[in-house]
Amino acid sequence: MRSRPIPEATVARLPVYLRALLDLAEGRGQLTVSSEELAHMAGVNAAKVRKDLSYLGSYGTRGVGYDVEYLLYQITRELGLTKDWPAAIVGIGNLGRALASYRGFTERGFRIMALFDVEDSMIGTEVGGLPVRHLDDLKEVAVDQSIAIGIIATPPAAAQEVAERLVDAGVKSILNFAPAVVNVPPDVSVRKVDLSIELQILSFYQQRTQAIATAREANRRLGSGI
């Protein structure tokens, strides 16, 4: 089963398994883990865990489970986390500032190397130990520092232009926090994180269950002859 392409859905879950395994290794010092236990920690079912891991190769032992350290290494390697990825943040507003000082990034080898904005009053100031530079310097800095990942935290109107500048600077991976769709060439990956969209999705399900409750209520009144 090795060397088959890894499905997108599986790729999206590997980081979740990775985190669970880190908890096991660092926290409890557990040596092996069953698909059942890993599934519970990751909030999925055991068959899915086994199938996901089978795409990486046969790293488990029947009757025993998976070796935590070995599996950790394999997932780390598969996700390309054995090396550091230099990243840059564009747009140093509320969100950009929070991202710049967010610990979670550096933890897994993502290093914020540069910050960019267009606001003159902001250029030159330090945020989280890094100077804010002008967007016009993006290409030069990106090439110089081998920036691999661009993080867009600008207002929506600026997102597309920033994306194009990142692409022009050779960046192939973009994480977009701006509430806007950005179009890029097919060899560039974009992932979007959109708080407002997530809330709207929650709203849909919340409203639906309330609607059902209301309907049930109405139905009960009808049924009881009122």
Place this chain on the structure above:
Amino acid sequence: MRSRPIPEATVARLPVYLRALLDLAEGRGQLTVSSEELAHMAGVNAAKVRKDLSYLGSYGTRGVGYDVEYLLYQITRELGLTKDWPAAIVGIGNLGRALASYRGFTERGFRIMALFDVEDSMIGTEVGGLPVRHLDDLKEVAVDQSIAIGIIATPPAAAQEVAERLVDAGVKSILNFAPAVVNVPPDVSVRKVDLSIELQILSFYQQRTQAIATAREANRRLGSGI
């Protein structure tokens, strides 16, 4: 086709269409829009747009397209955005603070009504015009203010407990920013926003294309007899 349940994948795209329609209405004052144009603005293909919209009912006109205002209204209604949703943020660190002052929320009828933390030094201070209250007051405040949406922005170790307190307070929709899996009863919706996971997914695809490029390079050297 009406009254069939709307697929999850479609629900997740409705907010994207909504945003595009708002651009059309407010920005350019355009009256109708074709699935083709909407698809381009949303970054998907036209057949998908039509199928998605068909779940809401037949709101288009053949040969013409969709009435922008009418479609706006229908999607807004379907997403439950005709009323305001009171929300609360738990965990007022870097991220929580940024969220508390984030404009994007209030825009679509999500009102941040309360902030919670456990750090004594933080309790009583104001963030974005709201006082930070102690987590122990959560239930009382949540019931009193009819909080519908809970936003978790705590460190990962606290996430599960906070989720349980939210559930206990009657909250049925949770947006989880903490890098941790939270388990909730089936009648509660959780959506997670995990910056670190998104970066790791980007890392996978970036690393893969680099690996392919390296292999191709090696192959070329072999082929040329070096």
Place this chain on the structure above:
DNA sequence: TCTGGTTTGTGATATCTCTCACAAGCTCGT
């Protein structure tokens, strides 16, 4: 009223994803 150009709505089909169920394979105690 008819014709040509346009765009929707949707069956049919392809692709992706999840879940089940069980043989194969491992460990351990006897």
Place this chain on the structure above:
DNA sequence: ACGAGCTTGTGAGAGATATCACAAACCAGA
């Protein structure tokens, strides 16, 4: 050495999602 008890790896089928392709319906102009 062997059987009991687990746990993996995976084929098969179910289910969800995406895409295709085209008939049906509309508008505008003659």
